[in-house]
Amino acid sequence: MLLENDRIVISIPNDQFCTMQKIIESSNEHVLAFAASFCKIADLHLVCMQSQENATGCTFVVFNVSSKTGGANFRTSIVEDGIMVQMKQEVLTNVKEKLMKHENIEIKDEATSYLVGCIPSSGASIEIRWENVRKSDLKIYSSVDGRWLGDSIRFRLSGRNVEVSSKTLLIRLVSLYILPQDEDESSPSCDPTLNDPPDDLYVLIKKISTSLAAALVNKADGYFVKNNQAKNVGVRFAYGFDTVEYSAGIDGCEIPEALLSITDDCLIPILSDSVRTTELPDASVARNRFCAN
Known part of the structure; x- marks a missing residue:
């Protein structure tokens, strides 16, 4: 999982499709959360301190339904060594449906979105993609x-x-x-x-x-x-x-x-x-x- 200047990229191993299905099936309607492995290609990793690099790794993500997104499709914030993504109900429902179908996901927002650290960002995006593990x-x-x-x-x-x-x-x-x-x-x-x-x-x-x-x-x-x-x-x-x-x-x-x-x-x-x-x-x-x- 990577946090970059204007996007969040979540890569999921193809051979964990069955595991992802179980996570989604056991989640409730308003929340989807899962852990992430250490990212070797990140410039830094969320632990306690961060510097001003372009790509930051984190160890979990929580997708949470919220009406407080400021009119944007999503809003993110750092929670300890992971991130929480607040989004509309229909957006989270769409995320779950596509994951259950083993499909890649890209959520874009041309309006002002709130990416990591609650900093406004125009044209921010979240990518969730399946890939073969090295x-x-x-x-x-x-x-x-x-x-x-x-x-x-x-x-x-x-x-x-x-x-x-x-x-x-x-x-x-x-x-x-x-x-x-x-x-x-x-x-x-x-x-x-x-x-x-x-x-x-x-x-x-x-x-x-x-x-x-x-x-x-x-x-x-x-x-x-x-x-x-x-x-x-x-x-x-x-x-x-x-x-x-x-x-x-x-x-x-x-x-x-x-x-x-x-x-x-x-x-x-x-x-x-x-x-x-x-x-x-x-x-x-x-x-x-x-x-x-």
Whole structure:
């Protein structure tokens, strides 16, 4: 998010479209607010003090309905290390509708608007745009072996309720990452704007996760919890018409040998059977590797 002389620019990663939909759906009629990441290209950042540079970064924005906009479409002010944008009801409604449709937004006001710091500005604007995230900025690492996952496509699955529990342990499927087939490929061949994984792939992931969790839940308590802190468990697998392979780990380290026979007995039959049945995803995703946490 950038505050410039006569405009506000808000950039949203395309792969956070699903998250933005949830934010809008949970917001009330008169307010929309969300946080922003640190902006590396800003000349300065809102913390406590500001200097007279052209572009200033901030860490959150609140869109708020107000009748006190002085006849302009919007009015902004600094609130701690973020900004509040006051606007008319119809303007905020339009913002929400366009965000829900994954559309870019530009709000212009030829009249005198009140940009950052309540300073009048003629021809001010607010831009909200979707863009692809620079993968090198993402610090996401695999629970299997610590591999960097910034070149993957992530699906958050915590709302799907894929979980198995015992008296002392709960194992829940949280995320699915689609990885490039080769290390030199920049990204997987899957649409990054998808809210959910392809149905056939999700069926397989659910089958693998449920079976593996059921096999481990009564035998892995000492491995998955330490000092009352739960650990992250990951399974990476690749398969196609001539390939079936998998690897598993806990918090970036190889899974203990004591659990290898359990994972082998559980995963190898499922993956092998998937090659022989219609469970194999279509060609658009079958060439990728997958990692489930």
